[in-house]
Amino acid sequence: MNRKNIAIIGAGISGLMLGCILREKKIECTLFERSKTISEYGAGITISPNGLLLLEQIGILDELNKSSCNPLSVCFKYSSGALIKKITSNEFGNILTTNRRELIRVLFNQYQNLGGEIIFNHQLEFYDEKVNKLTFENGSSYIANHVVGCDGIKSIIRSKNFNSRETPDYSGYSAWRGIGLSDSKHINLYFNSNSHIVCYPVNNKLETSFIAVFKDKNKNQETWRREGTHDELRNDLSEYDNFLQSIFKSSSKVFKWGMYVRPPLKTIFKDNITLLGDAAHPMLPFLGQGGNLALEDAYIFGSLCHKFQSNFELIQQKYQQARLQRTNKIQRMSKQQAMVYHATNPLITRTRNFLLRNTNIAKIRLQDIYAYNAIEEMNKI
């Protein structure tokens, strides 16, 4: 049977980033991806300073910059479009907004340039940790010295090898997403009772990503592929201003899906398996940190593999020490942010808007997250 050194399951943000770090250090690894090619949804993603410094470190930031944007400010607004508060990017630190497809494309090219191996059409079905055997749905199997679960929120490794009873739960929030057109150069965040919308440019071609999140008792499916209609979207989001309505209208397709969560884990490794990214700590996207944390996880885990060679027991302990507290904290904060954004009590919304307008609360909360430097943290280990 074919033997692999480090088997990475899933070629998303964490899997590809880990592949790049390991290959840069000439460590043998293989990526297994269920899709038949590298694929991502056409949706926006924001990368904050804590993620950007890692993309710069592996030498792909300049390439990504070519097809992305650096918004001038974050504007908090009422649904009518009236401004509550504007924070310029100088105050926040540099934020990059892009299409997820671009991020994945640039990471994948880098992995390939470093001679990385990727095996497509391989959906992991089962991992038997007693004999270190990976079995895929197409019937093939491999032996691996170490397995890294980078397989996202629905992680099969987490479900089968960590806690067989646990599956993702519907969060009570659903979302619309799409990519329309506008000439805005800002991240605009709109509040309404029970819903909020974030939109930002993803490139210099006027393409503008929007994500509209609302409370919904119906358990919509956790799939980014379910297409909805413009009529349904208008029905759900009619109170928002003309600027947003024109972005919705210009989006050729709109998608609606349910947001799911999993509880925090006490440990993110078991036997010779380690979890990274959403497999380890899926979170509501209200602080825009899931992808950034996936980059941090991959940087730290990959660098530890280099530092401690094949001593995976030590690598796992150091990885958990470095990561768990931070990821659990941000997972918790993302949940709290949902309550702040979706408050319905008029007293609470008035207080939120007052604090936003008159204090630096939004900036302070985010600056703390953005200031984390995984390279410096790694150097301390």
Ligand SMILES: Cc1cc2nc3c(=O)[nH]c(=O)nc-3n(C[C@H](O)[C@H](O)[C@H](O)COP(=O)(O)OP(=O)(O)OC[C@H]3O[C@@H](n4cnc5c(N)ncnc54)[C@H](O)[C@@H]3O)c2cc1C
């Ligand atoms: C609406 C929304 C907006 C967001 N906005 C932001 C943002 O602005 N900034 C930010 O930092 N984060 C954001 N996030 C979060 C971010 O998208 C995720 O945290 C990030 O994609 C996690 O990366 P990952 O590599 O762990 O998983 P994924 O990106 O989900 O990748 C998992 C990979 O594993 C593969 N896979 C799955 N199962 C198997 C299997 N059994 N066998 C083989 N392969 C498998 C999948 O095909 C996929 O390629 C947002 C999320 C949502 C839902």
